[in-house]
Amino acid sequence: EVHCTAAVLSPSTGIVDSHALMLALLGEAESHGAMLSLRTRMISARKLRGDFEVTVSSGNDGEMTLACSTLINAAGLGAWEVARGVEGLPPEHVPLRRLARGGYCSVSGKSPFTRLVYPVPVAGALGIHATLDMQGQVRLGPDITWIDDIDYTVPDAAAGAFRAACLRYWPGLAGREITPTYSGIRPKIHGPDEGFADFRIDGPERHGIKGLVNLFGIESPGLTSSLAIARLVAGLAQQ
Numbered sequence: 001e002v003h004c005t006a007a008v009l010s011p012s013t014g015i016v017d018s019h020a021l022m023l024a025l026l027g028e029a030e031s032h033g034a035m036l037s038l039r040t041r042m043i044s045a046r047k048l049r050g051d052f053e054v055t056v057s058s059g060n061d062g063e064m065t066l067a068c069s070t071l072i073n074a075a076g077l078g079a080w081e082v083a084r085g086v087e088g089l090p091p092e093h094v095p096l097r098r099l100a101r102g103g104y105c106s107v108s109g110k111s112p113f114t115r116l117v118y119p120v121p122v123a124g125a126l127g128i129h130a131t132l133d134m135q136g137q138v139r140l141g142p143d144i145t146w147i148d149d150i151d152y153t154v155p156d157a158a159a160g161a162f163r164a165a166c167l168r169y170w171p172g173l174a175g176r177e178i179t180p181t182y183s184g185i186r187p188k189i190h191g192p193d194e195g196f197a198d199f200r201i202d203g204p205e206r207h208g209i210k211g212l213v214n215l216f217g218i219e220s221p222g223l224t225s226s227l228a229i230a231r232l233v234a235g236l237a238q239q
Contacts, residue, residue, distance in 0.1 A: 001112040001113065001170060001171075001172050002117055002169055002170060003168070003169055003170070003171050004169055013115070013116055014115075014116070015116070015131065015132055015133070016223075016224075017134055018223055021223075021226075037056075037058065039058060039059060040056050040057070040058040041056060041057045041058070042055070042056050042082050042085055043055040043056060043057055043085060044085045044086075044087065045071055045085060045086045045087065046086075046087035046088065047087070047088060047209065047211075050069070050210075051067045051068060051069050052067065052068050052069070052070075052071045052212075053065055053066075053067055054066045054067070054071065068211075069211055070211045070212075070213075070237045071211060071212050071213075072212075072213045072215075072233055072237065073086075073212070073213065073214045073215060074215045074218065074222075074233075076218065076222065077099075077150065077187045079187065079214065079215060079216055079218075080094060080097045080187075080216070082214075083214050086209070086212065088209060089207060089209060089212070089214075090207065090208075093202060093206065093207040093214070094214075094216075095197075095200065095216055095217070096189065096191075097187060097188075098187075098188040098189065098190060098191045099146070099147045099148065099149070099150065099185055099186070099187065100125070100144050100145065100146055100147070100185070100186040100188050100192075101144070101145045101146075101147050101151065101152070101184070101185050101186075102125065102141060102142025102143060102144055102145075102183060102184050102185070102186060103141055103142055103143050103145070103154035103158055103180060103182075103183040104142055104154070104180075104181050104182055104183065105139065105140045105141060105154075105158065105159055105162045105178045105179060105180050105181060106137065106139055106178070106179045106181045107173070107176050107177070107178055108176045108177040108178075108179075109176050110136075111132060111136055111137060111138035112138075113130055113132065114132075116129060116130065116131050116132065117129055117130040117169065117170070119165075119166075119168065119169050122144070123192070125142065125143075125144040125186075127165070128140055128141055128142070128143050128162055128165045128166055129141070130166065130170060139181070140162050140166055140178065141162070142183070142184065143158065143162065143165070146191065146192045147185075150185060152182070152183045152185065154180040154181065154182065154183045155180065158180050159179065159180055162178055186219040186220075187216070187217055187218065187219065188217055188219070189216055189217040197217070198217070199215070199216060199217035199218050199219070200214075200216045201213065201214075201215050201216075201229070201232060201233065201236065202214045202215075202216070203233075203236030203237070203239050204236070204239045205236075205239055210239070211237060213236050213237050215229070
């Protein structure tokens with residue numbers, strides 16, 4: 001079904017049930033004494049006598065203060081806001097945040113593929129590829145749209161652009177219905193007219209605050225490389 005000049009086969013590339021993975025990681029964390037607090041916003045953090053004093057807000061419960069020896073900022077789109085709330089963190093260690101929305105479309109009919117199909121990458125993204133969901137249905141995406149504010153809207157007109165891009169490598173798409181479904185937003189540290197800049201994981205060696213680790217620009221590796229990132233962050237937190 002794939003029309004191409006050449007391709008690279010990656011036998012180990014596939015999909016994962018992200019919700020089940022998060023649930024499994026949460027279960028292991030809680031078995032080691034961790035507590036998950038949803039809808040809780042960090043207001044500020046400052047270093048006192050070797051520990052961080054962290055002020056958080058959880059809606060109607062008001063503000064409360066916690067103490068911790070290690071503070072890991074892995075807040076995704078909110079990592080910049082969290083970093084700016086850490087007293088004593090020099091502004092030059094908080095990069096500019098760029099937002100790149102990636103939309104997805106569903107495709108009618110049974111998937112002809114048993115593997116993910118990636119085209120040649122485009123500037124800032126991997127290109128609109130054919131992926132599979134947990135039910136075996138094929139989805140197309142993501143595209144890339146640079147935006148100024150957080151907005152998850154996928155316009156209906158996007159279906160035409162998806163079809164045009166994917167017909168180049170999947171001619172059989174011509175007779176199928178394409179429907180815009182959902183989107184995600186990549187927190188990037190480079191813009192559309194700038195050179196490529198990968199994500200950043202900053203430990204004390206970089207910013208000078210012991211026990212603090214900031215993660216900026218973590219997009220898809222936040223899932224696919226989550227365990228490797230965790231090992232790296234754990235090491236940096238001990239510096």
